[in-house]
Amino acid sequence: MEKQQITNDAKRRCYQCFAEIEPARMRNHVGEHTLKAMCGVPETLQGQHIALFEFPCGFCGRPERLCAASTLTKGINGSTPQARSECPYYRLFFYQPSLKSSAATPSTNVPVICKIPECKAEKGGNWSAVWKYNLREHILRFHPTYSLETAGSDGLIPLPPAMLHDMHISDEEEHGLKILKDCIPYKSPLPTLEPEASTSTSTSARTGAHRAKRRRTQKGG
Ligand SMILES: [Zn+2]
Ligand SMILES: [Zn+2]
Ligand SMILES: [Zn+2]
16 A cells, blocks of 8 residues: 555665665765766766766765755754755765764765855755755856855855855865875865854855955956
């Protein structure tokens, strides 16, 4: 009488390499394929290659349009937010510890909330989320007026500092996911985070300050 879903403990076949993976290891496994694609590490795959511009699902690696978008629960009453998805490979994981790379689970690819003002939206009682490894592509596509450089030399709006932290991939994570040394990108130092600086007033103040700075730069050049 019930619909035949994938049994919780059955191994899952990776859409990229066809390996049979323990359900609890799937997110990390797909994270490795995705980060390799991001860093340009060549892979010989029997299945589909990761298409970064298609926002690959962090549970199965397929384009979001063929799978599902992730959300984050609101963490009401002090509970930790948790990731949700309709992906058939979805598996609940402990969200908070997954934000940090570990030897057992190097990948920190988890759904996060985009911190650019007015991007966050409600979806089925949760918050709309973006997979960490897809944030770069998300900014390019949906927030083209924002800068992906920490140096801010391109004249675009700097990202909220907390978002740079959300996007950060550590050396430990790259090593853990077998990124070849030559493929590891240069990382600018992360800005220090001001405590609780996320009100709309402080955001517009920051944008104003940036505009002034840009005018000065233009005058100089
Ligand atoms: Zn695989
Ligand atoms: Zn999926
Ligand atoms: Zn956004």
